[in-house]
Amino acid sequence: MNQLVRYIIIGFVVALIAFLVWYFSSIVAYILISAVLSLMGKPIVDFISGLKIKGWHPPRFIGAFVALVTIWLLFIAFFRVMIPLVIAQFNELGSIDVQSLVASFNEPINAIQHFIQDYLPSSAQEFILKDFLIQKISGIFTISMISDAFSSTANVLINLLIALFSISFITFFFLKDDTLFFKSIILIFPERFEAQITRALTSINKLLRRYFIGIIIESTGILTLITIGLSIIGVKFQTAIVVGLIAGIMNVVPYVGPLTGTVLGTLIVLATKLHSGFSSDLLTLSMLTLLVFLTTQLIDNIVFQPTIYGNSVKAHPLEIFIVLLIAGSVAGILGMLLAIPSYTVIRVFAKEFFNNFRVVQKLTEKI
DSSP, X not given: OHHHHHHHHHHHHHHXXXXXXXXXXXXXXXXXXXXXXXHHHHHHHHHHHHOOBTTBOOOHHHHHHHHHXXXXXXXXXXXXXXXXXXXXXXXXXXXXXXXXXXXXXXXXXXXXXXXXXXXXXXXXXXXXXXXXXXXXHHHHSOHHHHHHHHHXXXXXXHHHHHHHHXXXXXXXXXXXXXXXXXXXXXXXXXXXXXXXXXXXXXXXXXXXXXXXXXXXXXXXXXXXXXXXXXXXXXXXXXXXXXXXXXXXXXXXXXXXXXXXXXXXXXXXXXXXXXXXXXXXOHHHHHHHHHHHHHHHHHHIIIIIHIIIIIIISOOOHHHXXXXXXXXXHHHHHHHHHHHHHXXXXXXXXXXXXXXXXXXXXXXXXXX
């Protein structure tokens, strides 16, 4: 009975913490982003603090400042190069003749339309595939959509500045005192759980550091492979690197992201070629583009993903897939982005506090 009461209390505390995390989601997001950035900057802090200049070691706050500046300079340099390319690409796409693009695929579209009329129920007979494609693709390549995106970004500029300042401020202190985040979490729980919480946080730190480093390597690899592949088949470099960037970012969301990146990337390549006057054989170009994406995904599935999801979070692919479906249903794309890190944290804490259950033992046996 006492054990049951203990589990009920723990469950209530977990539910309360989950509610507070949801209610103060923006602040929690700042803290989590800062924690990730501090993981990235910790090697720099350790290196600078370990220097010895005539018997003097630089204090950690100097290393923290240098690490923070380095991180932001890397981000600024990246966006300074990529944002003009992306803006130029979308400005070009805004003038695409979508009807001409769809008309270039009349033969396969007509074949599918005949299949619909011949084999699908009468309720689907009124469906016109060509009109459907024109409507959907027009929604992607409209100037109004692009201007609305920039307009909405301008509207939240103040919130963005607040977020950048808050994240920088928190990250600095996380870098200065690398145990500050752990100590803050430990204070939430009763003192008798301190040993278990410490073990859990140590394990989480190790797993998530591997995961985020792996994600950065994977996205960079996807960007590089897509850019090289598209350049080989004749796509101009500016378009190739923008498509590679989109594919690399979308690939952060497992399973769904690669498919979305492939569809968007292929449409951008075809639309850009059509805009430049190349319309003789878009079907061949689309097949070559899909081949580039397919080859990249094979390399990703064989080399990158087993390392990230197997060796970092130590979870079975089926587990990851189910967790992503649940997270996507509850919180959409944002939920899918946070699904794997959140699941990792839940598994580690479950191992420490609920290891008496067989299902927990099975799910956490590799941690």
